[in-house]
Amino acid sequence: xxxxxxxxxxxxxxxxxxxxxxxxxxxxxxxxxxxxxxxxxxxxxxxxxxxxxxxxxxxxxxxxxxxxxxxxxxxxxxxxxxxxxxxxxxxxxxxxxxxxxxxxxxxxxxxxxxxxxxxxxxxxxxxxxxxxxxxxxxxxxxxxxxxxxxxxxxxxxxxxxxxxxxxxxxxxxxxxxxxxxxxxxxxxxxxxxxxxxxxxxxxxxxxxxxxxxxxxxxxxxxxxxxxxxxxxxxxxxxxxxxxxxxxxxxxxxxxxxxxxxxxxxxxxxxx
Ligand SMILES: [Zn+2]
Numbered sequence: 001x002x003x004x005x006x007x008x009x010x011x012x013x014x015x016x017x018x019x020x021x022x023x024x025x026x027x028x029x030x031x032x033x034x035x036x037x038x039x040x041x042x043x044x045x046x047x048x049x050x051x052x053x054x055x056x057x058x059x060x061x062x063x064x065x066x067x068x069x070x071x072x073x074x075x076x077x078x079x080x081x082x083x084x085x086x087x088x089x090x091x092x093x094x095x096x097x098x099x100x101x102x103x104x105x106x107x108x109x110x111x112x113x114x115x116x117x118x119x120x121x122x123x124x125x126x127x128x129x130x131x132x133x134x135x136x137x138x139x140x141x142x143x144x145x146x147x148x149x150x151x152x153x154x155x156x157x158x159x160x161x162x163x164x165x166x167x168x169x170x171x172x173x174x175x176x177x178x179x180x181x182x183x184x185x186x187x188x189x190x191x192x193x194x195x196x197x198x199x200x201x202x203x204x205x206x207x208x209x210x211x212x213x214x215x216x217x218x219x220x221x222x223x224x225x226x227x228x229x230x231x232x233x234x235x236x237x238x239x240x241x242x243x244x245x246x247x248x249x250x251x252x253x254x255x256x257x258x259x260x261x262x263x264x265x266x267x268x269x270x271x
Contacts, residue, residue, distance in 0.1 A: 004016055004142070004143060004144060004186075004225075012145060012146055012147035013145060013187070013224075014142050014143075014145035014146075015143040015145065016140050016142035051256075052259040052260040052262070052263040053263065054259060055259055057165065057168050057169045058168065058170050060169075060251075060258075060259075060262055061169040061170055061248065062170070064240075064244040064247055064262070064265070065171070065240040065244055066240075067241065067243070069096075069230070069241060070092060070095055070096075072229070072241050072243040073091060073095025073098075073226060074091065074095075074268045074269060075243070075265055075268050076222040076243075077091050079222065080220065080221055081221070082218070082220055094223055095226060097201060097205070098202060098223040098224075098226035098227045098230065099226055099227065099230040101200065101202055101223075102189060102229065102231035102232075103230055103231070103234045105189065105200065105231055106230075107234070109121060109188075109192060109235075110235065113125070116235055116236070118184040118185045118235065118236075121188055122152060122184065122188060125188070125192075125195065126150055127150050127151065127188070128150055128152070129152050129153075129154065130152070130153040130154075131153070131154055131156050132155060133155065133156050133157045134157045135155060142155055143183055144183040144184070144187050145187065146190040146191055146194075149194065150191070152184060154180060154183050154184055158183075158252070159179050159180055159183070160176075161252040162174050162179055162252040163176040163179055164252070165251065165252055169248060171244070173240070173242060173245060174245075179245075182232050185236060186228045186229065186232045186242065189224075189227060189228035190224065190228060192231070193224060201227070202219065202220075202224045202227045203219055205219065205223060206219050207220060229242045229243050246261065247261050247262055
């Protein structure tokens, strides 16, 4: 999800919107929005600004609540460095499998621990939950993160800001307690991945990046994100995909960026 930063070295995972990121070149406005919008999955840069149409928050919420898992899949792939390696059919297949993975593991974990409460699950899985206001160091806006082996952090400044929009947006996912549960559930999935790395689809499914001189196979980051969203949705019994929080959490910090992201998603799902 946006607002989450993925540590590529494999030591953790954060959901965030970035504030500034040097070293990344914005290849035009499109690229800028792409980066700013990583609500649960990382990277973004407020560099080039392009005006997107202003959209009423409740209207925007209604529209994105209707986006299907397959459509969110296109969005998820669009932010994945491996996007260009796959055609639409392959992406659809991956998207379905990732969503199925999230649902299956939600059922397995709730069956194993006999609870649907994300906080109880965290406790039973031996995880610590930290609730600081904001990340230390500043710079990037991070919503939540999982750090191996056993630590989930949910940043309460994000919860507070976004929950103020609950009424105006009409989005139940933004209600304080629910929002906390959704962010926590998403991170719980990353912990599940860690604890079941040898068998969980999002870790075992790999693509060969190159063959010579040694085969280099990589997992596909956006599959983890899709599965984490699907896991949270199944666990909490949500009517819509928590992927909509990518837009809404960005909105809580930067309306222009959220409108840009909304416009981009609209283009992506019309493919
Ligand atoms: Zn994530």
